[in-house]
Amino acid sequence: TMRPSNRGAQIPSFKVMDVMRQAQAKEIALKEAGSSTKVLHLEVGQPSTGAPQKVKDAAAAAVSSDKLGYTGALGTPELRSKVALEYTKRYGVQVEPDEVLMTTGSSGAFIVAFTALFDAGSRVAMAIPGYPCYRNILQALGCEIVALPATAESNWQPTVAMLDEAAKGGRIDGLIVASPSNPTGTVILGPQMQELCDWCTRNGVFFVSDEIYHGLTLGNKPVTSLSYKRDSIVINSFSKYHCMTGWRVGWMVVKDKSLHPAMEALLQNFFISVPTLAQLAAVTALDCEEELDGHVARYRNNLRVLLEGLPAAGFDRLSRPDGAFYLYCEVSSLLSLTKAPDSLALCSIILRDCAVAITSGLDFDPVRGGRFARFSFAGSTADMEDACQRLQRWYSKLAKPPSKL
Numbered sequence: 001t002m003r004p005s006n007r008g009a010q011i012p013s014f015k016v017m018d019v020m021r022q023a024q025a026k027e028i029a030l031k032e033a034g035s036s037t038k039v040l041h042l043e044v045g046q047p048s049t050g051a052p053q054k055v056k057d058a059a060a061a062a063v064s065s066d067k068l069g070y071t072g073a074l075g076t077p078e079l080r081s082k083v084a085l086e087y088t089k090r091y092g093v094q095v096e097p098d099e100v101l102m103t104t105g106s107s108g109a110f111i112v113a114f115t116a117l118f119d120a121g122s123r124v125a126m127a128i129p130g131y132p133c134y135r136n137i138l139q140a141l142g143c144e145i146v147a148l149p150a151t152a153e154s155n156w157q158p159t160v161a162m163l164d165e166a167a168k169g170g171r172i173d174g175l176i177v178a179s180p181s182n183p184t185g186t187v188i189l190g191p192q193m194q195e196l197c198d199w200c201t202r203n204g205v206f207f208v209s210d211e212i213y214h215g216l217t218l219g220n221k222p223v224t225s226l227s228y229k230r231d232s233i234v235i236n237s238f239s240k241y242h243c244m245t246g247w248r249v250g251w252m253v254v255k256d257k258s259l260h261p262a263m264e265a266l267l268q269n270f271f272i273s274v275p276t277l278a279q280l281a282a283v284t285a286l287d288c289e290e291e292l293d294g295h296v297a298r299y300r301n302n303l304r305v306l307l308e309g310l311p312a313a314g315f316d317r318l319s320r321p322d323g324a325f326y327l328y329c330e331v332s333s334l335l336s337l338t339k340a341p342d343s344l345a346l347c348s349i350i351l352r353d354c355a356v357a358i359t360s361g362l363d364f365d366p367v368r369g370g371r372f373a374r375f376s377f378a379g380s381t382a383d384m385e386d387a388c389q390r391l392q393r394w395y396s397k398l399a400k401p402p403s404k405l
């Protein structure tokens with residue numbers, strides 16, 4: 001038999017996808033047993049609503065009117081101009097259309113940016129817990145991950161003190177930040193963004209800012225790193241705020257033109273072009289604020305429901321999200337009550353007993369994540385209410401074992 005490369009074989013799975021598979025199996029099992037209980041999906045990081053109507057209409061029109069060939073590797077001029085304009089509108093930052101590089105989701109942007117910026121052996125820092133694909137893509141590229149152990153005290157974000165400490169172990173080549181963060185929803189406020197950017201400028205370190213959850217504002221509004229560091233690399237996507245996960249359109253803002261030739265060559269070779277149909281439709285997504293802000297109002301309401309309901313189900317140590325649609329939760333007391341060895345086991349128990357799917361923290365933090373779990377509240381408010389009720393019923397049985405007569 002043939003074996004995959006060591007590089008391929010060593011990449012951890014994206015565990016949330018495994019949870020999704022388990023949840024689907026549970027769904028089938030419930031149906032086969034004739035149960036009307038539905039699995040509540042609080043594991044997936046995607047809006048339960050689809051793309052705005054205008055986007056769907058534009059896609060339908062493009063299917064019949066456009067031949068849908070390849071576009072240029074950097075994206076269509078219309079879309080690049082429209083995205084550039086967003087930066088003036090949202091943040092008062094001037095971005096030129098030729099500084100916007102369209103990508104196949106932000107995932108495509110990570111692959112291209114990391115390949116263009118880092119060599120095998122480069123040391124790249126990021127807060128842990130954090131989005132697992134940064135680590136896994138960098139590992140596939142032979143880079144070294146420098147974990148900045150974030151805590152509730154640091155609002156789950158990196159600090160300059162963590163960077164100074166990490167730099168004692170060797171030169172840092174890059175810093176990746178996500179604000180709002182996945183899995184905690186916390187944001188980096190202006191003064192802290194300034195400090196992190198200045199540290200990178202002082203030390204000649206690439207600064208990559210994942211701004212995919214911008215627009216999904218629940219509390220403090222996130223800032224763009226472009227306001228603090230002109231040559232930072234911003235990555236964003238239509239997946240989350242615009243509810244277009246499966247359309248696979250994202251972008252990078254790269255003001256430092258000296259990086260463009262490498263990035264363009266990589267985009268050409270890796271992807272040829274971003275899906276044309278999705279690019280044509282995405283132009284209209286930037287005119288749908290009213291519809292999309294309606295979803296954000298729903299997430300805000302969902303957060304309120306969970307913050308009120310979860311503590312009564314034993315989930316009482318929760319992150320304080322300012323954005324995105326995630327809550328990160330310390331579950332040690334539930335581990336003792338259920339005798340589950342870690343949060344992966346706890347999540348399986350909760351799926352089995354409550355038909356509520358949530359994600360183990362091990363996806364986001366391979367070291368401490370066994371004591372944490374993540375709730376995604378991108379679904380309907382009715383599902384959040386139902387999930388709280390099911391979890392509370394489950395918890396009340398756990399906390400009070402049936403007395404023996």
Ligand SMILES: Cc1ncc(COP(=O)(O)O)c(C=O)c1O
Binds near residue numbers: 108131178210238
């Ligand atoms: C922080 C973060 N960045 C990037 C992505 C990937 O998004 P996409 O490739 O759909 O743009 C996700 C998806 O969950 C995410 O949570």
